[in-house]
Amino acid sequence: MTDFVAQCRLEWKRLGVPEPLAEEMATELAADLSEAEAEGVSAEEFLGADARSFAASWAGERGIVPVPAGRAKGRRRPFALVAFTAVAAIVLIVTALLLLTGQPRATLTASETPETHHQLPAVTPFGSVGTGRHVLLLGNLAAPVEWILLIFAIVALGFAVWLWSSWGRSRPPGVSA
Amino acid sequence: MRHMVVDSQRRTELLRGVLDLCLLAVMNEGPAYGYEMTKRLRDRGLAIVGEGSIYPLLGRLERDGLVETYRAAGNAGPMRKYYRPSSTGRLALAMGVSEWRAARDSVDAVLAQVKVEVLHD
Numbered sequence: 001m002t003d004f005v006a007q008c009r010l011e012w013k014r015l016g017v018p019e020p021l022a023e024e025m026a027t028e029l030a031a032d033l034s035e036a037e038a039e040g041v042s043a044e045e046f047l048g049a050d051a052r053s054f055a056a057s058w059a060g061e062r063g064i065v066p067v068p069a070g071r072a073k074g075r076r077r078p079f080a081l082v083a084f085t086a087v088a089a090i091v092l093i094v095t096a097l098l099l100l101t102g103q104p105r106a107t108l109t110a111s112e113t114p115e116t117h118h119q120l121p122a123v124t125p126f127g128s129v130g131t132g133r134h135v136l137l138l139g140n141l142a143a144p145v146e147w148i149l150l151i152f153a154i155v156a157l158g159f160a161v162w163l164w165s166s167w168g169r170s171r172p173p174g175v176s177a
Numbered sequence: 178m179r180h181m182v183v184d185s186q187r188r189t190e191l192l193r194g195v196l197d198l199c200l201l202a203v204m205n206e207g208p209a210y211g212y213e214m215t216k217r218l219r220d221r222g223l224a225i226v227g228e229g230s231i232y233p234l235l236g237r238l239e240r241d242g243l244v245e246t247y248r249a250a251g252n253a254g255p256m257r258k259y260y261r262p263s264s265t266g267r268l269a270l271a272m273g274v275s276e277w278r279a280a281r282d283s284v285d286a287v288l289a290q291v292k293v294e295v296l297h298d
Binding site for chain 1 (some may be wrong): 211221240256258
């Protein structure tokens with residue numbers, strides 16, 4: 001087994017590639033490398049100098065392990081994306097809870113009006129309009145802050161989904177002509 | 178020196194999007210193992226090295242069901258893993274070639290009009 005293949009085996013072991021698949025790839029690689037070297041092509045010329053990166057890339061593209069994120073310029077991007085997505089999700093959840101529970105307390109404008117007819121309170125995005133004692137929440141000016149945050153969070157999450165889908169598209173290998 | 182690097186990068190970027198088609202095309206000529214495919218490509222002027230090795234791309238084609246594989250002994254050599262396009266792969270190749278030709282013709286239509294006068298110091 002060449003040193004290149006041995007390094008690949010180590011990387012596949014580290015990544016948790018099942019042994020039968022690692023053995024299959026190593027056998028394929030060893031046979032090809034052997035032929036290349038017999039023709040005067042070194043492993044480095046054929047596969048590059050970074051055996052571990054190559055091994056991770058191969059296993060990733062086969063779908064055995066996640067595609068390595070460290071390639072190209074994206075080493076930090078997943079972390080930034082995770083943080084961005086997490087913040088957007090937290091803001092979405094918190095604002096949704098605030099709106100559902102009415103906390104912090106919305107500004108209430110209560111007024112006593114004569115009960116003229118009976119009907120169920122109507123619910124609006126900014127509160128509810130009751131009849132009878134007519135508790136008026138429609139004029140709640142505190143709520144829009146939460147609604148704006150909620151909308152921002154939804155937009156941010158949509159953007160995060162788009163970023164993740166872009167990131168998920170693995171980059172094809174490079175070539176030189 | 179710098180413009181040579183830019184040229185190389187552009188060539189790499191141009192080829193990146195069609196390398197899967199090139200692989201499907203060379204294995205469509207006849208089943209081939211990995212190194213054999215690199216030789217077929219090299220004979221046509223495409224040298225693939227390093228992380229750009231064909232193996233990750235072959236892995237993806239296999240994962241996507243565009244190639245079929247089988248094992249057979251090479252020319253009195255060790256057992257090799259041979260690749261050939263699946264029926265889905267052949268369809269993808271046909272569509273990809275059509276797309277490539279349309280794109281190439283469009284770019285040609287633009288670039289064919291270019292007349293550049295380069296002045297040297």
